[in-house]
Amino acid sequence: MNFIKKANILHLLLVIVVASSCKNEAKDISKTEIKDADLPKNVLPKMKPLTNEPKLTASYIAEKQRKIDSFYNKNWPNNSMNGAFLVAKNGQIIYEKYEGYANLRDKTPITSTTPIHIASVTKVLTATAVLKLINAKRIGLDQKVTDFLKEFPYPDVTVRMLLSHRSGMRSYAYFTDRDKNVWDRHNTLTNLDILTIMGTKNIALEQRTGTRFAYCNTNYAMLALIIEKVTKLSYREAMNQIIFKPLGMKNTFVLDFDNDKKKVAPSYKANKVEIGIDYLDKVYGDKNIYSTPRDLLKFDRARNSPSFLEPELLAQVYTGHSNERKGTKNYGLGIRMVNWETGKNFYFHNGWWHGFTSSYITLKDENVTIIALSNKFNRSTYAVRKLSVLFGDYPFKVADE
Template identity: 35%
Template sequence: MRKYFFPYIATALLLSLLFIACNSNPQPAVGKPLMPEPDEPTKVLPSSPLQYADTTKPEYRAIVERLDNFFRRYASTGFNGSVLVGQNGKVLYERYFGMANRETGLKLLPNSAVQLASVSKTFTGTAVLYLHQHNFININHPVQEYLPTFPYPNITVKMLLCHRSGLPDYYKWIPAYRKDQKTPINNNQMLDYFIKFKPGLEFRPDARFKYSNSNFAFLALIIEAATDMSYPDFMRKFIFEPLGMKNTFVFEAEKGLPATATISYRPNWVRDPVMFADGVDGDKGIYSTVEDMYRWDQSFYSHLLLNKETIDMAYAPYSFEKGGKKNYGLGWRMINNPGKERVIYHNGWWHGNNTVFYRFVEQNFTIIMLGNKYNTSIYKQAPVVYSLVKGMETSGDFESEE
């Protein structure tokens, strides 16, 4: 039975007692479920500004000068975006290069929200684990427990989280059945396509890893089913607001973008038009800023949403069919270097947005780059930034594709 938590607990208890007293065969309580309030985040981050390193110190000043020289050169070759480098809970470097909206002349600013693309998966995965931690979802249970019409009985929630489901990517196969490629569909409509056409799985569930956007689109629906809230509302109330992420939101096609959101551009500064997949959330669709992303990054060190046990589960590798250091956890990519730095990260690409989010978790060192003009070389820059700050090359091959 689904767990319910009423907004007015005293009234709910009284009504329940009266109902039981008057009915010899009581049924489960019916009402709108409400998630447990987060314990600490609202008391910690919203009123606390980000902390900044003292860059007047010679050792920091030299690092900032090296980074400035590098990013000015990189911007001159086409990079248009925001950058933040954090170390030990403090912002070491923060810069904005280029335009949020070229047509209006609006430059990138601290409140300029960029489409995170697949970096959104880190949020969706964490939301599911938060619900698992609070016993609203059991990730080891079948997806059909939460989405009864889901047409694949042997796929569990965990298989979605670590991309071991075998589901084909909706983005690639739905166009064959849909003439209108311009009007966005939502997650429920995506589910309807799977129900109607039931495309074959690419492999037996849990047989191997293959990245598929469908996995995280279905996770967004599971969040909605478990909470009786829309995915955007849940993320706002239980993730963004508690962590003080005031410029972060889920794109809702019917509402359009706020004025602070950046425009997505192709390399020639032509806008990337909205298309059918833009209305699907969970796999992408979250807009944020580098400052808010650093708040997101730091929340894991403070266990503001997930406890240590759940975080360790999220950061663990789950696919071993191929050798090598790269793997995927529950919503996170990773580079595991035995005896050396461990990198927990995710890249993103959607339309003209290329995004980078690298976390050296043992060092509490973070690199965030959010670009809104198509530039795939962004994925190769994190090792350069690391070497400029740390004075050494990384031993991890983490300039990965999205």
């Protein structure tokens, strides 16, 4: 009898301890409506090997460094990049370079920890947050947008269509710029403003929903609102909880426009003239994430790890969703791609906003990551794709020619 009483007491104590532990662990999350299942698990924030990745030899690194350095000097002669650049294989950084100034006025140098606006590479991160919520059964990939955003006026558009740019919507930059009755450009535009305008100003579709691919920033502005609706958090905080903090991306953030617009690195024209802020600079989801190459390497490692998304969902991410016209260029779920008849695939996303240019390349077959970010306009940022030929059979012009 005493043994049974002791067992019951021990069991009760164990329940109390476990419950207390779970309560403490979940305290911050429960307030925000995000469950543990929404958050990444085992996503390699310290860039440990994804599988049985061999350590790169000194001779391999030296050979690649020589060729990449030759490319760098030809692509950005006379230290003209004014940005940040990184190439890594198996999570090991082979080459990185930081040059120029985050702010030309006070000569603040760009370093490995300097956040730079990544422009439309933001879409890859926004898509990934949505995919994590899909993975956690909080969002359906083929669920109607109207299930989340009641004002949304296009009833046939789904989450998948937003991710793959097949909604048929017009760009908010166009319909808010051309008619003062739609929007007064003296006022800063927000994501909610875009939704309200589309719902009340009879903004027609550019083409019928689901009929063809048309790259459009409005898609990702709406995805950001869906993230907010589902998580009951601001987009900024949701991205922190779902992506940045779990992956150890300490120098990555969504711009707090009202408080920090004058504190972040500005952008410049090619002639180094600073580009000012305009009425579109508060919209997020399609842009407005600041990051570094090292943080984006952590992100890339996590995104391609086998435990980050369910295999079936990850396969859809890298499947072309725009096959109505024969060609090699395509778009998946938040990622651009080139699919050659040989079976070789190239996955990437570029960005351009004001003077910011960015390029994110993930060579899945070779486990290579290439990232270039600049805050001074230069199309050479996009030429980093040529470095792919140093690692695999990609039909681009040889990088160091």
